[in-house]
Amino acid sequence: MSDSNALPIYKPEPSIAPLQSAFDFALSEWKRWCAEKGLPTFNAGQIYSWIFEKEVLSPDGFTNLSQATRTLLSEEFDWSLPGIESHLISKDTSEKFLLKTRDGNLVEMVVMPYENRTTLCISSQVGCRMGCTFCQTGKLGLMRNLSSGEILAQILLANRRLKELGHARGVTNIVFMGMGEPLDNYEAVLQACKTMVDPKAFGLSTARVTVSTSGLVPEIRRLAKDLPVRLAISLHTADDAKRSAMMPVNRTYSLDVLKEALLEYPAPKRYGITFEYVMIEGENDNILDAKKLVRFVHGLKAKVNLIPINHFPGIEMRRSEADRIQAFQKYLTDRSIPAPVRYSKGQDISGGCGQLAAKRKDELDRDPRELARERRRARRTESNASS
Numbered sequence: 001m002s003d004s005n006a007l008p009i010y011k012p013e014p015s016i017a018p019l020q021s022a023f024d025f026a027l028s029e030w031k032r033w034c035a036e037k038g039l040p041t042f043n044a045g046q047i048y049s050w051i052f053e054k055e056v057l058s059p060d061g062f063t064n065l066s067q068a069t070r071t072l073l074s075e076e077f078d079w080s081l082p083g084i085e086s087h088l089i090s091k092d093t094s095e096k097f098l099l100k101t102r103d104g105n106l107v108e109m110v111v112m113p114y115e116n117r118t119t120l121c122i123s124s125q126v127g128c129r130m131g132c133t134f135c136q137t138g139k140l141g142l143m144r145n146l147s148s149g150e151i152l153a154q155i156l157l158a159n160r161r162l163k164e165l166g167h168a169r170g171v172t173n174i175v176f177m178g179m180g181e182p183l184d185n186y187e188a189v190l191q192a193c194k195t196m197v198d199p200k201a202f203g204l205s206t207a208r209v210t211v212s213t214s215g216l217v218p219e220i221r222r223l224a225k226d227l228p229v230r231l232a233i234s235l236h237t238a239d240d241a242k243r244s245a246m247m248p249v250n251r252t253y254s255l256d257v258l259k260e261a262l263l264e265y266p267a268p269k270r271y272g273i274t275f276e277y278v279m280i281e282g283e284n285d286n287i288l289d290a291k292k293l294v295r296f297v298h299g300l301k302a303k304v305n306l307i308p309i310n311h312f313p314g315i316e317m318r319r320s321e322a323d324r325i326q327a328f329q330k331y332l333t334d335r336s337i338p339a340p341v342r343y344s345k346g347q348d349i350s351g352g353c354g355q356l357a358a359k360r361k362d363e364l365d366r367d368p369r370e371l372a373r374e375r376r377r378a379r380r381t382e383s384n385a386s387s
């Protein structure tokens with residue numbers, strides 16, 4: 001069941017400008033705010049640490065600050081987290097949350113507990129404008145970027161949920177593989193990543209934060225200089241013509257240009273660069289495709305995640321047959337390229353990138369009676385088929 005009732009949901013008054021979210025401020029902005037209010041500079045570090053290190057999300061609990069400062073913080077900032085629109089628990093124990101931002105947009109996050117780590121898959125944008133043909137988020141288009149606070153709020157919510165479940169540990173790994181192209185929202189994603197790895201905030205190592213991109217080369221180069229966290233590339237084919245058809249970004253930054261940037265990226269030595277490769281029947285799954293892939297990753301420390309595509313309404317593409325996937329995998333592993341087959345966690349709860357939000361967004365604009373009729377028809381067909 002959803003824990004949504006336990007969380008405050010922001011309800012803006014139509015005529016009043018919304019308050020600044022407290023979670024959007026970097027340490028430098030808290031310092032500026034303290035200076036403006038005539039407060040000592042060290043108060044900035046204390047506020048920042050209460051929020052992102054101790055995860056106390058109400059100024060009432062900031063016990064080392066004066067009552068006057070706490071009142072000021074309560075009055076000047078919005079301290080609410082996004083609301084939880086829906087919450088699904090998979091058989092594989094991953095949990096998917098559809099979150100509602102304070103302006104009513106929907107984004108998703110997935111909490112994936114493993115034996116030795118807990119990974120959180122987070123969103124960076126509402127929708128996405130990159131238009132990859134196999135992706136449900138791409139079908140939504142871009143509504144807006146998330147702020148750094150809205151990105152970080154996903155960790156705060158996930159940690160709160162893990163605590164409620166009695167887990168001794170919170171989120172240990174973060175992957176930007178939810179909705180959106182993170183490098184298309186560069187400044188907010190960079191600020192959020194800085195807070196994730198800051199020892200005075202979430203304190204994760206850069207090797208535990210992965211930014212997944214479709215291949216925005218200038219931003220990959222910027223990230224290399226600003227904060228070289230782990231990099232994952234949504235590659236999906238190493239053939240330029242095919243990639244340009246599947247992923248419009250390739251028409252601007254071809255495979256050669258992308259490869260050059262990757263060769264220069266200071267990826268953590270132990271991990272190198274991860275390539276995501278959705279397996280689509282007849283599209284990118286034959287041995288010639290595997291050969292091109294091997295040629296592309298040559299010279300890089302690379303791991304290739306083979307991901308049988310999740311079908312969703314509105315696409316013709318089908319996942320590759322198991323023997324095709326095995327042959328493809330073998331071709332890579334025979335050449336010392338690790339290539340695990342990864343089924344998206346939470347497939348029974350629309351686990352693929354953007355699928356839950358896209359499903360709800362579809363439904364939001366539909367006549368509920370028509371939807372109910374459709375669901376009844378589908379249930380009847382299903383039970384007829386199984387009887």
Ligand code: SF4
Binds near residue numbers: 129130132135180353
């Ligand atoms: S695969 Fe990633 S970059 Fe491409 S449309 Fe989907 S969310 Fe955007």
